[in-house]
Amino acid sequence: MDAVDGAGAATTVVRWPGRAAGLALACHPGPVVAVTALACALGVGAGLSPARLALVGLAVLTGQLSVGWCNDAYDARRDARAGRRGKPVADGVVTVRAVWGAAAVAAVLCVPLSLACGFVAGTVHLAAVAAAWLYNLRLKATVLSWVPYAAGFAALPCLVTLSLPDAPWPRWWTVAAGALLGCAAHLGDTLPDIGADRAAGVRGLPHRLGATGTRLLLPVPLVAATAVLVLGPPGPVGVAGAGALVLAGAAALTGPVLGGPWRKAALAGAVAVAAADVALLLVRGTALS
Known part of the structure; x- marks a missing residue:
């Protein structure tokens, strides 16, 4: 009201x-x-x-x-x-x-x-x-x-697998992908408030990059997480993995190409890749070392 x-x-x-x-x-x-x-x-x-x-x-x-x-x-x-x-x-x-x-x-x-x-x-x-x-x-x-953020997301698969009776560590790509998703979460969570935060004196990494720099950087850790989850496990890359890589690559181009006419394009693409990464993490990230 x-x-x-x-x-x-x-x-x-x-x-x-x-x-x-x-x-x-x-x-x-x-x-x-x-x-x-x-x-x-x-x-x-x-x-x-x-x-x-x-x-x-x-x-x-x-x-x-x-x-x-x-x-x-x-x-x-x-x-x-x-x-x-x-x-x-x-x-x-x-x-x-x-x-x-x-x-x-x-x-x-x-x-x-x-x-x-x-x-x-x-x-x-x-x-x-x-x-x-x-x-x-x-x-x-x-x-x-x-x-x-990187430490927190990387710790999740560690907490889960170390909670099993024999306390094994998760495979490295699970932890690496979690850390990369944490970096992306930080960029995406901070992006809407960069202007207000900077006015209040907050100078974190996204604030130093600015709204445009953060928007363009956002897909990078997501693409990296996709690559780690697809290419990290042994064996050939399946159809789902190849599709995830293509989606991630396309989203990475969204910011530079559409950032001018549609400023939310990069964020929308990042959300799509993040969803695909979480799905891959749930499928592949529970494998143990």
């Missing part, structure tokens, strides 16, 4: 359903659900028992919740100064203290849940969660902003 301020300009008023809903939305539910679902899907493909699959899912869920709440709590003051609507903490629906408290509780729960998956598996996952917290608190505004 729009309201008119004293100068006659229309401003957007966000109506929140309640504090509980505001707290839930402050955790960044989209990424939380997506990453947790990906970990569970990898776990099913790896043959985890139902009990171990539940542990992996809960470990990832609590870790992602802690990261999401930490992000909104830490950025609350900057979001308020920038006038960003739709942020529960910045809008005053929930207090910064409440969100920090939720982040702390989720982080504490994540520790025993992760270690219950196995000491090595839990240590790898907790290191990834710690890297994500470090991103929120420091690395987001540096040229190393991509590192926590």
Whole structure:
């Protein structure tokens, strides 16, 4: 609903359903659900028992919740100064203290849940969660902003396979593809807010590249992930793999060719390649070394 301020300009008023809903939305539910679902899907493909699959899912869920709440709590003051609507903490629906408290509780729960998956598996996952917290608190505004994303996505297949009874490591292409997908996720997640973030003083890698540079770079790690998943496993490249490579190559050309008349073309192509990469990861990424 729009309201008119004293100068006659229309401003957007966000109506929140309640504090509980505001707290839930402050955790960044989209990424939380997506990453947790990906970990569970990898776990099913790896043959985890139902009990171990539940542990992996809960470990990832609590870790992602802690990261999401930490992000909104830490950025609350900057979001308020920038006038960003739709942020529960910045809008005053929930207090910064409440969100920090939720982040702390989720982080504490994540520790025993992760270690219950196995000491090595839990240590790898907790290191990834710690890297994500470090991103929120420091690395987001540096040229190393991509590192926590790469580490977090690379850790998912490690957590899954190391949770198996004999604790094997996943094959190298699974980890490499996860890291590349993490880099792409960072570029794609940051792209819509580059202007506002730069105005607020955030100088991560995408902000240094600018919107155009980030848009053109976005398909590169996705194409690389496709190549790793298709060419990494031994044996001939099948029809599905060849098709994925063609799709990835076509999407990589979308930005330079259509970036002028249709600025969302590169992002749309990247989403298509990311979907294909995730499908390949689920099919091939659960193989063990």
